[in-house]
Amino acid sequence: MSRTHRTRRAILKLALAGTALTLTMSSALAQAVSIDFWDMIWGGPDYPVAAQALVDRYNAEHPDVKVVYRSVPWTNWYETFVTAIASGSAPDLSTGAGFQAVQLYDQGAILPIDELVAQLDPNDFVPGALDALRYDGHYVALPWAIDTRVLFYRKDLLETAGVAVPTTWQEFREAAKKLTGDGKYGLVSAGDPIGLHWVLAMAINNGGGLFDASGKPALTGERTTEAVQFLADLVADGSLNPASAGYVNDDSNGSFFRGEAAFLLQGPLLPEQAGDAKPQIGIVPPLKGPHGDVGTISWINNVMVYNQTEHPKETMAFLKWWSENALPLWTDGHVGNLPARASIAADDFFQSNPNVKFIMDSYVPVAKPMSAAVGGTFPELSEIEGDGFLLSLTQSIWQGQPIGENLAAAQAHLEELMGQ
Template identity: 35%
Template sequence: MTSTLSAATPGFSRRGFLGLAAAAATVPLLAACGGGSASAGAGGSAVKFWDMPWAAPAYNDAAKKIAESYAPTGSNLKASYQTIQWNNFYQTFSSAIASKTGPAVSTGGGFQAFQFEQQGQIAYADKVVDEFKKNGMFDDFLPGVLEPFKTDKGYVAIPWQLDMRVMWYRKSLFEQAGVDVPTDWSSLLEAGKALKTIGAVGFATGAGAGNFLGNHAAIMMMVNNGGGVFTKDGELDVMNDRNVEAVEFLLELVSNGIIDPAAVSYTGDNLNAQWKDKKAAYGLTVAGLPARIGDTTGELLVASPLAGPHGDKATIVFPNNIMMYKNTPSQESSEAFLVAYMGQLKDLWQQKLMNALPVFKSITELPEFTSDPNNVKIVKEWQPIAKTFAAQGSTLNAGLAVLDGGQAINQFTQTILTGKTDAKSALQAFKSGLESTMKK
């Protein structure tokens, strides 16, 4: 599992599996590896909950406490907790599930539930959603958060945190350049030119090894223009006019030096350094940026969403989720644990262990959350317009892992950042790369 930031920061988020079809074909059907085994399999005395290192070690300590303090009622089983590392996590899950030593409930990659659903391994969460409707938690979900997980067969998973992409800016650099924070594409271009005169980067991004923020920025600008990689029905739609217009604009930013000429090789650490060293003035990145880079100046602020040339406003979001598996000592126990665990998520934000956004409105209203005005702005202005990689559609599916984790999007972004292309050529190569991967 690679991070959008450095491995030392809590940037682990929602990465899809790299090349679903190829990976699935090469995973050996063996017992779990890499720490993926645990004592209670089907027929055991506990519901096994596998969780990932979503933040600093204190996060896993707190999550373990929540899971292991769960007090089941009636004949429901207690829960056990185990941290699964991102390194080789696909193989860990796949081989454990194949050998029936895997978890009953887990977090994991953003599209993991849909991938294992294709293999017939996922237990649908409709009864969990029904319980949410009874206890009031259903109405507590932020708008549009739960719907992407509903398929014709049922709810594939339950979202628990939102990995948002938002625009940040450094106030002092805009003041020094004497320009306002952009509100649309044209003012972004003009502000970028002014920022360049003071040696600042007007659209900070990167597409070097392990840095996916450049990919996200490219897709975000398409979506921000009413475009996207897919139609509403989930068919590839790479060459639509809105996408062409978005890539043309990105190329204009490159040609004007508003995107750093070296961005094509910038790793997460390089990009972090630009923000920390007050070189980056504006750009798309993750929530909680100041904490992630250790900036305490108070001058890194969330900007308002940009308006595209046709008035569209949108960003992208990766809804991380919790899934249940058919191999469980008790499906009722899995469901009861998941409901209870979701009900205790507030503890993680109250302890300020999470940089991602919560999925519940009640958590966004906690003083520990609202004490940061950037959090408040993200919830108010960005979350309502956020779309997934499925845009122009809305329903998630396993095929999105091909987009998110494959080489086609990396090559596409790097081609744009070099500036040695035109929009239609870049998009055509992107389309061909996706088609060839999806046919495998």
């Protein structure tokens, strides 16, 4: 009887211990913080797979937090976010369009990340990247990738024609003119946003831009007007493929890859997309403008935190980790931009690629955002980028129209958008 009693007592203890363990585990699971991370698709099909794997790694290393990853397509991206904000179902953090953070911050939907930035080494970011995300005295997002515009050339076309790689605007114009003929053109572009990047890149290259140092619209300023006129002169020379105004990005890329044009302005990783044409693609060093200026346009892609988050501490901690451990997004996910952090850019994955290293060493340091002379960021930049008036200006240039009235109209529209 005593043995039976002891056995029953032992079984009861085991049962109670099991119940306690179950309750403890359930309590721990109930207390786990859940964070929603929405991420745009920054590459091909490999990208969301690599990003999910990175999130899985964080979750494994931080069992008290569960980050839920959602890949967001670019189609109707703006509606996706504003609808979520309006319905109270915004994510805790997300990537997004270059000026999404400041636009939504101005609407009261984004948390500043000043305390997080204070924990980071500012020297580990590309010069100007953090400042490009500063608005109203606050950092509205954390930079993670740099998208800049680079001038590429066809080695075979220049070698066959005996043309040296240009280093100045004048040399570029002469080279483009000489390389035009027999069904080939000095340069090709497009009538979509990749085309208008010529206007932004050349304006900044000449010490101009959309604004002056005080923040006033300056499309008709001396330096910007000079840059637009230079583009018009290329067209007048016959150096631009006349189909450019009707081309989209894939058309202009394809023409360049087929060797139908000698020069193309594109994103930094264009050679990686060129297939068999990759060995024939070279990089023109940043051109010197007529006043000795160098420069190009860049966009600082970033990660933002939403004020609807119920877990700001844990969200900021994940953002810090994500920023510091983002290398697999490139090595496995094949991101089309360059890293914003020097510690990631120092990896052999980038340093062993001569094209990428050259761009990081020569283009990135002289690149400036759309705010250029005035610096920082502001909500109107999102509307300026998406409005279409700069695209109309670019198409008029590619069509050979005189720049005077079209540039004045663009200036007037920019002043309207800026409320001036």
